Amino acid sequence: MRLPEAGAATEARIAAPRNARFRFEYCVHSGKAIRLRGRDGSAAAVDWVLPAxxxxEWRGADVVVFEGCAFLRIDAVLLVRSGQFPDVAGEGAFVLAVEDAEVSFRGASLQALSASPDADVPAFPWGDPRPGAGRAVRPPTPEGWTELFDQRSLANFVKRDRVSVSAGEGAIVVEGGDLLTSKSWKSVEIEIDFSLDGPGQLSTGLRGSWFAKDEVPAGAHRLQMRVAGDRAEAVVDGRTLAAIPWSPSASGTAKIRVEGTTARVTSVRWRGIAEPETQPEKPPDRPPGVGENPQPDKPPPHKPPPNKPPPNKPPGPGPKPR
Structure with a gap:
């Protein structure tokens, strides 16, 4: 969908229930006035101005309206938190309005949310950011993995400058610094869920040495790191990061470095992997016959045949004359 520049506002309306999640991507070609309204037509309508x-550049928007609250995230970062809605809030549409601007939209999706805590659909797909609701909700840790981040502290990490915890977001905030685990491994697989406020450079390290560095765009990502034996690999969203010279120790910590932007890490989990098998050294190949029944370098000493007297010795000197 592309909304062209016009003297008057051009609108797109998306019908929605009382509690809903609306996601889409947008790209601003010119102009700056892009407005988003939630629950249009009700007494609890709320307006946002989208960053332009x-x-x-394509950017992701994620909106949740739920009972008395409404929230907007741009590129996985919670930018705007509205005040409480009046309790008379009812159903209303989402409205995208463009005034004196040219904007493209794609990937729009609408999801109904249930207010019941026992419902199959969670009320907050990316956490419960309502005031007083506590830290964000995170999916259960997969079986066989161990989660390092408790969403409250840096208990399993080395405290560094420019690294802190935002309990409201349930995230470790890395503001252009290094995040370093306190645990060490020899062979391990690690997964890190994170988002970047803007594009930046991500470096990854295992066993005490950096081994990959590459550009990563803004938005939500998953990093997978694996080390076994003398091989290490880092993959972000299915793309292998560029390798750099690696000088590992026998075992060591895991670390990431973010440059040029701020990262928000919501999960750091690990699982052990088996050491690669070492093959026994194979002896060098020999031509056929070589080395079989080796002959002695010199013949054994001569022995007389059995039952044969030894050779006669020459007679010694006779008795001295008187």
């Missing part, structure tokens, strides 16, 4: 500071 990156012309030509």
């Amino acid at each position: 500071d990156r012309p030509g």
Whole structure:
């Protein structure tokens, strides 16, 4: 969907229930006035102005309206938190309005949310950010994995400058610094769920040495790191990061470095993997016959045949004359 520049506002309306999640991507080609309204037509309508500071770049918007609250995330970062809605809130549409601007939209999806805590659909797919609701909700840790981040502290990490915990977001905030585990491994697989406020450089390290570095765009990502024997690999969203010279120790910690932007880490989990098998050294190949029944370098000493007297000795000197 592409909304062109016009003298008057151009609108797109999306019908929605009282509690809903609306996701889409948008790209600003020109202009700056892009407005989003939730629960249009009700007494609890709320308006946002979408960021338009990156012309030509696709950005992700994620909106949740739930009972008395409404929230907007841009590129996986919670930018705007509205105040409480009046309790008379009812159903209303989402409205995208463009005024004196040219904007493209794609990937729009709408999801109904249930207010019941026992419902199959969670009320907050990416956590419960309501005031006083506590830390964000995270999916259960997969079987066989161990989670390092408790969403409250840096208990399993080395405390560094520019690394802190945001309990409201349930995330470790890395502001252009290093995040380093306190646990060490020899062979391990690690997964890190994180988002970047903007594009930046991500470096990954295992066993005490950096081994990969590459550009990563803004938005939500999953990093997978694996080390076994003398091989290490880092993959972000299915893409292998560029390798750099690696000088590992026998075992060591895991670490990431973020440059040029801020990262928000919501999960750091690990599982052990088996050591690669070492093959026994194979003896060098020999031509056929070589080495079989080796002959002695010199013949054994001569022995007389059995039952044969030894050879006669020459007679010694006779008795001295008187």
